[in-house]
Amino acid sequence: MGKLKVVVDRIICEGIGPCAEETKYIELDRKHKAVILEPGKDKEKVMEEAQKLKRQEVILDLTPEEEEEIFRAAEACPVKAIFIYDPDTGEQLYP
Numbered sequence: 001m002g003k004l005k006v007v008v009d010r011i012i013c014e015g016i017g018p019c020a021e022e023t024k025y026i027e028l029d030r031k032h033k034a035v036i037l038e039p040g041k042d043k044e045k046v047m048e049e050a051q052k053l054k055r056q057e058v059i060l061d062l063t064p065e066e067e068e069e070i071f072r073a074a075e076a077c078p079v080k081a082i083f084i085y086d087p088d089t090g091e092q093l094y095p
């Protein structure tokens, strides 16, 4: 397992959607904006809390396959609204 900090900029996000097709960790809310689902937290609550945020930041503990999915999701975003960081060093890994 590896950790990634995943950020969705909800101002940039235009709700176009391909990110959500790449990973189970991202779904679209009722405004068609991307929300990062937080394991162990109630989905509806996460969706509700995300409504108040300009940037939603979540540290995810991922298998190598899931890490690849997160990168694919970020790469699929046509407006580059998804950012990925190393949570230990703060290094920006994408874009």
Ligand code: SF4
Residues within 6 Å of the ligand: 008, 012, 013, 014, 015, 016, 017, 018, 019, 020, 028, 032, 033, 034, 076, 077, 078, 079, 080, 081, 082
């Ligand atoms: S692909 Fe980008 S613009 Fe579309 S919902 Fe996902 S984050 Fe938002």
